[in-house]
Ligand SMILES: Nc1ncnc2c1ncn2[C@@H]1O[C@H](COP(=O)(O)OP(=O)(O)O)[C@@H](O)[C@H]1O
C-alpha cells in the first residue's frame with residue numbers, strides 16, 4: 648500500500664516514514680527499530696555539530712571578546728573625567744560587552760552535549776529555565792517532583808533538547824506569559840509535558856501534502872523517535888500549545 652503523505656504535525660514519524668518508504672515491507676517492530684536507529688544517527692551527528700559550534704564560539708568569539716574587554720578597560724582609564732560623554736559611551740559599551748560575553752558563555756554551555764555529564768537533568772532544566780525567564784520575562788513553572796532518575800542518557804538529553812526548542816518557540820512565536828513543564832506517571836510510562844499559554848497555531852498544518860512543519864518541530868520529533876518516545880504537539884490558534892512526550 649502506498650504511503651499516505653504527511654498531513655499532520657501530530658504524526659510522530661510522518662516525514663521519516665516518507666523518507667524511509669523503502670522500509671515499508673518490514674514488520675512494524677523491525678521497521679520502528681530501523682527508523683529509531685536512523686534517528687539516533689541524525690541526533691548524534693547534530694550533537695557533534697553543536698559540540699563543534701560551541702568549541703568554535705568559545706575559542707574564537709569568547710577569546711576575542713575577552714581581549715576587547717581588556718582594551719576597553721585600558722581606554723576607559725585613559726579618558727579624563729568620569730561624567731564626560733566619552734566616558735558614558737565607554738561605560739555603556741563595557742556593560743554591553745559584559746552582557747554579550749555572559750550570553751555567549753550561556754549559549755556555549757547550552758550547546759554542549761556534555762551539559763548532562765556535569766549536572767542532573769533536573770539541575771540542567773532548572774538552570775536553563777531560570778536563564779530563559781530572566782532573558783525573556785516569560786514565567787516558567789517546573790513541576791518535576793515525580794521525575795525518577797536515572798533514565799537512559801539518550802532520554803534525558805532528548806528531554807533537555809526538546810525543552811530548549813519548545814521554550815525557544817515560546818519566545819519566538821507564542822507571545823506566551825507562562826510555561827508549565829511537568830512530569831507524571833501515566834499507565835506505567837513517564838509523561839513529560841510542556842504547555843504554554845500563548846497564541847497557539849494550527850498544529851495540523853495546511854492541507855497541502857507537501858507542506859512540511861518547521862525544522863524545530865521535525866528535530867523534536869526525530870529526537871523523540873531516537874529515544875523511542877512518543878511525541879505529540881497539540882495547538883490551535885488562541886489556545887496555547889501543548890507538547891507531550893511519553894516514554
Ligand atoms: N509554542 C508555539 N506557539 C505558537 N506557534 C508555534 C509554537 N511552536 C511552533 N509554532 C509555529 O510552528 C512553526 C514551526 O516551528 P519550528 O518547527 O520550531 O520552526 P521555527 O521555530 O524555526 O519557525 C513556527 O514558525 C510557528 O509558526
Ligand SMILES: [Mg+2]
Pocket residue numbers: 812815816861863864
Ligand atoms: Mg523553532
